[in-house]
Amino acid sequence: MGGNEPADKDGTEPGVQPGDSILDAVGEAFEPRPPAFPRAEGPVDPTTKGGHPSPLLRRREVSSAVRFGRRTSLFSPSPQERRARLSEFASTGVEAGQVEAIARVLTADPDPDIRIAAARLLAEASRKVPLPLLARALADPHDGVRSAVVRLAAVHGADAVPILLPLVTQRRWPATQSAALEVAPDLLGPGISPSDSELERLLTSVGSLDPPPLPMERPGLESLSRAVGPSRLARWFGTVDITRLGAARLAMLARTPPALRALATLADDPLDEIRVLAANAARLAHEAAAVTTPSSDRPADAPQAAMAPPLKAEEAEPAIIASLARALTDPAQPVRGQAQAALERLPRSLVARWVERALGQEETNEADLAARVAGRLGIGSAAKGLFERAAGAPAEARGPYLAALSALRLEPDELVRLASEAEPAHRQTAVSLAWQVGGRRVLPHLSRLLADSAGAVRMAVIELLSESADPSIASLALDRLANDASAAVRATAIHALASADPSIRQGALFKALSDPDPDVRSTAVEALPN
Structure with a gap:
């Protein structure tokens, strides 16, 4: 009797009904045992004496369920019984001591619907599910289970960032990704941010998305990028291509003035997509600066990024326009087209002011960009600066200005006027540039420069008219030979007359031989043969 009774032929322990499963025993081990119920009032069992079992009477066999007061088991081989047990918990509530057992159902039950039900039940528990268990559950082969686990993990706040942040780009699990995009931004905030290694993995994964972020992904990534902050994103603009691309994509999604300003500086990036993003960022940054919304008109619940002060035009102007100007030199036609379109949408006066200021600076690169912008947008007010810049530059560096x-x-006549207003040291070159830019249309207007006080300018005019075989050169050269105060100009006039008709050459020779300057007389003898 008692504890030394052998097992029966069915392999069951004495006093246990055949059919009780080993899973039941496991379930009893993990599930808290229900409280003992008071004995019901009624007649005394004949096998007992005074309400206590009698060793002299045969013991009545009772099932283990009755003996232990066991309910249906979470670990039963029957899916119906496991569902029923979860339903009981749903109706009575989950106590702290029951969380671990239900969490094991979440990680081990073969039925995905039961695992999802367990996750939803745990969401209502007062005790958090340990993160290591949730990390295991996030490897579940069912997308619905994973997405439910994401919400369980979010309860842990910042501690869950390392396991949830990588999920925001996992397109293979759309429900999981959607849940992660929803909860991840709320895990970050003042004083709570991902580590550099976590952020690098995030940026690399965002940069690896192909195609780029889709419409359903953008709201979550936008919130995430704003939570990370533009200054932190900008630190990754100097990293490898994929990580830099991820940072650029998030900065564009944030669309805050600081993020746009930082992104606009990448207009000359080697990656086509980043250059396009930079051009768009420059345009958006300027639009943000142009819009001035009174604070009284803003809704009280406007997001923090929308409440950021608008970008001041004088602050944004150099970086934005310079970035767009650099994009005009991009080898990719779409980038050039978008940059020009963005520049054309800017106020003409703003762009003209930047161009004129850049042309007046010593910095060659920015002046070259300004010349390109002036030509593309037809900024006529930049002509004077362009002319002066070209006249003062070496011949090999004049290309952008010309x-x-x-x-x-x-x-x-405008070209000739600009040449006449050039600095005296560069005015002779300016005359040649006027001819180079305007062509033969300029020739009839050059004669007025023969009144210039600089002999070098008068010489340049005579040489140009002579080289172009202008019909007026003979009369103009004779006038300079007879009346110009500069011997060098008179000598230049003699060279211009060398190809004139014989009668004109003869008259010029007689005049030159009476010139007071011996160099002029010798030049005439050489250039004007009889």
């Missing part, structure tokens, strides 16, 4: 002047299609 191209811009040609694109402006200035009138011939």
Whole structure:
């Protein structure tokens, strides 16, 4: 009797009904045992004496469920019984001591619907599910289970960032990704941010998305990028291509003025997509600066990014326009097109002011960019600066300025006026530039420069008219030979007359031989043969 009774032929312990499962025993081990119920009032069992079992009477066999007061088991081989047990917990509530057992159902039950039900039940528990268990559950092969676990993990706040942040780009599990995009931004805040290694993994995964962030992904990534902050994102603009691309994508999604300003500086990035993003960022940053919304008109619940002070035009102007100007030189046509479109949408006066200021600076690169912008947008007010810049530059560096002047299609008299207003040291070169830009249309207007006080300018005019075989050169050269105070100009006039008709050459020779300057007389003898 008692504890030394052998097992019966069915392999069951004495006093246990055949059919009780080993899983039942496991379930009893993990599930808290229900409280003992008071004995019901009624007649005394004949096998007992005074309400206590009698060793002299045969013991009545009772099932283990009755003996232990056991309910249906979470670990039963029957899915119906496991569901029923979860339903009982749902109706009575989950106590702290029951969380671990239900969490094991979440990680081990073969039925995904039961695992999802366990996750939802745990969401209502007062005790958090340990993160190591949740990390295991996030490897579940069912997307619905994973997404439910994401919400369980979010309760842990910042501690869950390392396991939830990588999920925001996992397109293979759409429900899980959607849940992660919803909860991840709320886990970050003042004083709570991902580590550098976690952020690097995030940026790399965002940069690896192909295609780029989809419409359903953008709201979550936008909130996440704002939570990370533009200054932190900008620190990754100097990293490897994929990580830098991820940072650029998030900065564009944030669309805050600081993020746009930082992104606009990447207009000359080697990656096509980043250059496009930078051009768009420059345009958006300027639009943000142009919009001034009174604080009284803003809704009280506007997000923090929307409440940020607008970008001041004078602050944004250099970086934004310079970035767009650099994009005009991009080898990719779409980038150039978007940059020009963005520049054309800016106020003309704002762009013109930047161009004129850049042309007046010593910095060559920015002046070249300004010339390109002036030519593309037809900024006529930049003509004077372009002319002066071209006249003062070495011949091999004049290309951008001459191209811009040609694109402006200035009138011939305007070109001559600009040449006459150039600095005295550069005015002779300016005359040649006027001819180079305007072509033969300029020739009839050059004669007025023969009144210039600088002999070098008068010489340049005579040489240009002579080289272009202008019909007026003979009369103009004779006038300079007879009346110009500079011997060098008179000698230049003699060279211009060398190809004139014989009668004109003969008259010029007689005049030159009476010139007071011996160099002029010798030049005439050489250049004007009889």
